[in-house]
Amino acid sequence: xxxxxxxxxxxxxxxxxxxxxxxxxxxxxxxxxxxxxxxxxxxxxxxxxxxxxxxxxxxxxxxxxxxxxxxxxxxxxxxxxxxxxxxxxxxxxxxxxxxxxxxxxxxxxxxxxxxxxxxxxxxxxxxxxxxxxxxxxxxxxxxxxxxxxxxxxxx
Numbered sequence: 001x002x003x004x005x006x007x008x009x010x011x012x013x014x015x016x017x018x019x020x021x022x023x024x025x026x027x028x029x030x031x032x033x034x035x036x037x038x039x040x041x042x043x044x045x046x047x048x049x050x051x052x053x054x055x056x057x058x059x060x061x062x063x064x065x066x067x068x069x070x071x072x073x074x075x076x077x078x079x080x081x082x083x084x085x086x087x088x089x090x091x092x093x094x095x096x097x098x099x100x101x102x103x104x105x106x107x108x109x110x111x112x113x114x115x116x117x118x119x120x121x122x123x124x125x126x127x128x129x130x131x132x133x134x135x136x137x138x139x140x141x142x143x144x145x146x147x148x149x150x151x152x153x154x155x
Contacts, residue, residue: 001083007048008035009093010131016113023109032125044089056111057101066090066134067142
């Protein structure tokens with residue numbers, strides 16, 4: 001089994017969410033939240049700020065911790081063909097500066113402000129639904145019910 005600890009930014013302003021188009025080298029593109037792997041000895045709080053800057057070109061400020069999600073992707077559905085556990089730490093953030101741009105030498109090809117009403121029609125990572133659910137519900141436990149993966153919602 002592989003394991004990944006990651007930090008994700010949920011940025012909602014004026015009825016729009018900041019989403020990033022992920023283009024893996026060997027797969028279809030999908031929309032996701034800005035964020036990614038927490039590096040060795042890095043705090044997830046610092047990682048989410050770094051990841052937003054790397055992937056979108058923008059400066060993010062963390063407003064609050066939204067919650068933590070842990071999910072196991074079966075080997076048959078995982079990119080590497082090995083069962084994978086992803087633990088995601090979700091933060092509500094707001095953008096304070098700079099302009100959206102593609103990730104330099106990375107897999108994020110663009111970042112856009114997307115109307116919340118348009119999100120259900122997008123091919124997207126389950127991370128989008130988890131983050132938006134956490135932002136809407138603000139559960140006291142910081143836990144959201146599992147998001148079913150099917151159709152437009154991908155791992």
